[in-house]
Amino acid sequence: MPANDAMTEALRGAGLRITAARRAIAALLEDRSGHFTAEDVLNDAAAAGHDVGRATVFRSLETLSRLGLVERVDLPSGEHAYVACRPDEHHHHVVCSRCGRSVEVADIGLAPVLARVAEASGFRIDSHRLELFGVCADCRAQDR
Amino acid sequence: MPANDAMTEALRGAGLRITAARRAIAALLEDRSGHFTAEDVLNDAAAAGHDVGRATVFRSLETLSRLGLVERVDLPSGEHAYVACRPDEHHHHVVCSRCGRSVEVADIGLAPVLARVAEASGFRIDSHRLELFGVCADCRAQDR
């Protein structure tokens, strides 16, 4: 389980404990290729026979997101979802609005755009959030 | 009141009514240079002596956002806020994380970035959301 290893390592590196609940959540994340809500995690955990409390799910997701193993995405509907991701470098997510699958894309040439915005607005840009929504190749293939 | 006029026009154009509640909300939007939450509108309306119901605020904001006079922004904190904006063309918002002020910037060269993402991911990109956070010129000046 590679992702699980990554998580173990990240937790250990941060001096946090590797607990049953966190392990269970990590396992669920691996099985999901797309975005998921806290509620999804809660349901999946219950279905898998793990008794994980609602609060624990939220706390764990927050922890994981601080470690960069998971990222919060605000869906167009206003729902708060999460996507698993690699902690290393800056990237964005493309979410399929048909099947919910989500793909990471490297940060591709956004820097000059940000520089232009900074210049035009007089702001110092500290952070940004780019969320992309569309239809993935598979779903488009099915349309025909 | 130019913004109010814009709103009147937009409502009329869409075959919607110009009601007291909507007028009151439009007036409040004009006084705000930054982002605001539904709760803010509710409070301001109450403070200004208008009895606007909670449900009405949400309904009106939804209507206004459909008309493009207002746009939803998801703050880094996860809060749902709104910013007033011009309905014409595609643009983004830069939000000052110090004072909350928000500025519109024209869509500046994001198209090639999107094209690259589409190519890299195999997705057809239908929509995107770019939110920028930073510190505005005024707040930076005050830092010194």
Place this chain on the structure above:
DNA sequence: GACTTACTGCGACTCAGTCTCATGTGTGGT
């Protein structure tokens, strides 16, 4: 194996946002 304390589960709580429904009020037609 015992100790410390981070972490968990539970359940109560808060608060944003929605729904329903009876009432009110713009608007277009006359």
Place this chain on the structure above:
DNA sequence: ACCACACATGAGACTGAGTCGCAGTAAGTC
């Protein structure tokens, strides 16, 4: 100027996501 009708509103109950506090549990350390 008036009327009628449908759109819009307000009140308040409701829902559901997310948080909090606390007592109990178990991971890591020695």
